[in-house]
Amino acid sequence: MKIKNILYLLMISIFVSCGTSSVIVNIQRPADISVPQSVQKVVVVNRSTAGKENMVGNIVEGIFTGEGIGADKKGSEYCVMGLTQMLSNSERYELRGGGDLNLKGTGTSTFPDLLDWSKVKKICDTYGADALIVLSTFDSDSRTFEGKKVVKTKTIKGAKIKEVRYPVTLVMEIESGWRIYDATTKKIVDVNTFTEVKEYVEWGNSYDDARANLPSKRQALKSSGIFAGEQYGFRITPVWTKQNRLYFTGKSEKLKLAKNYVKRADWDKAIEIWKSLTNHEDYKIARKAYYNLALASEIKGKLNTAIDYAEKAEQMGENRAVTYISTLKKRQTDEKRLQEQLNN
The missing domain is CATH 1.25.40.10 (Tetratricopeptide repeat domain)
Known part of the structure; x- marks a missing residue:
């Protein structure tokens, strides 16, 4: 190339x-890190969802945090989507598969045990790939807070009118952990965890009005998840x-x-x-x-x-x-x- x-x-x-x-x-611009040239053809794998042994804990977490049951699973899919979209346009890699391969992990922010190299090789052979790029952990958190109201004075037809505006912010925080398995050298060529924060601010005539203008948590999770995947893309592939x-x-x-x-x-x-x-x-x-x-x-x-x-x-x-x-x-x-x- x-x-x-x-x-x-x-x-x-x-x-x-x-x-x-x-x-x-x-x-x-170059990638943040230089991945070995032995890695050319890659498969993106989602291994962030919970296995049976972790399923109950994830359901309880979804209920108590208010994130919703299955929110992290959906968010991880968006995260993988963000990365695969970047890799599909990359001059550095050849993407194999559509990022729809799923393996069970912890379903938490804790990395699972390393995949056995025989399993890595089997998957790579199946797809004709050199390496696996694995989303190993995914966790999302959201919170909403009210800002200080702002009072502005407008002049309409000679009359001064006070206008009060109320801001509400939705903060979406995504933590994603990644590993790259090089099947040729049997080495982990990258392992790291990243936290991305996106804020959505809306204004209204009241706090309730502003809150109603915010995107839904599902919409915010989608855009934030894709964004998190794209950020990892910047780490490993040159982009325009x-x-x-x-x-x-x-x-x-x-x-x-x-x-x-x-x-x-x-x-x-x-x-x-x-x-x-x-x-x-x-x-x-x-x-x-x-x-x-x-x-x-x-x-x-x-x-x-x-x-x-x-x-x-x-x-x-x-x-x-x-x-x-x-x-x-x-x-x-x-x-x-x-x-x-x-x-x-």
Whole structure:
């Protein structure tokens, strides 16, 4: 698999302020960890639900916590869904199966005993896979609390009217534990537990009104469960993200013309204009041109050139260039990790 070079801007934002505009670009970020290259074809397994010996305890927990009987089971399915959706679009792995394989576990936040390697191999052989990515634990918790009311004064037809608004927040907390079994090397290549918290805030004319506007706990569990699975996806697979980049427009007619070319994704024409401005008698325009050339170079995948241009802008006193240089250097480091992770 080859790393896709960053091509051209996907969208021009409407944001214009202090002589700047912005573009949104697609950037591939590396996974948080590098999984061994022996792991290519994977099966996602849900082993977080309770076996018979743990079933009673889970029912009691559901009753006393108010989470509902079977809520964690459903939540774990959403969690697996979040991960499988990411892996199905991954350039790093080939997903085998649809994430519908279930094995019994503890049904609690406690990890079950390790799977026997003969069982791991049997499952992998069945699916033609190298490894199992196993959701080993899953636990959800929700709570609702009322915030401080806010009083605002509105003027309607010359009359001042007080409006009182009441906030209510639903907090959904998901704890998920994962293991990756490498069938080839018979090693656990990752084991970790993560806690994700999502908040849903609604306002109303009363606390009851605000509470009625909140999503149901089932809806919140679904979105939070999927989110938790996606977060583990970020840990193990490179993903494409959208990032915002600023560039200078200003009052110069040439900078305005270059902006029009950027809107049409004609970076070559914009580069011609910016290069012609690097020797401008107004050093402020010259440093802006260098900064913009750094962005154009990044867009074209030339990070070394981008850093050179950004450093020239910094030397001429462009303060924004300091942060941008750090961003570009981080991207260089990320590119090296991506090459390792995607086996380029």
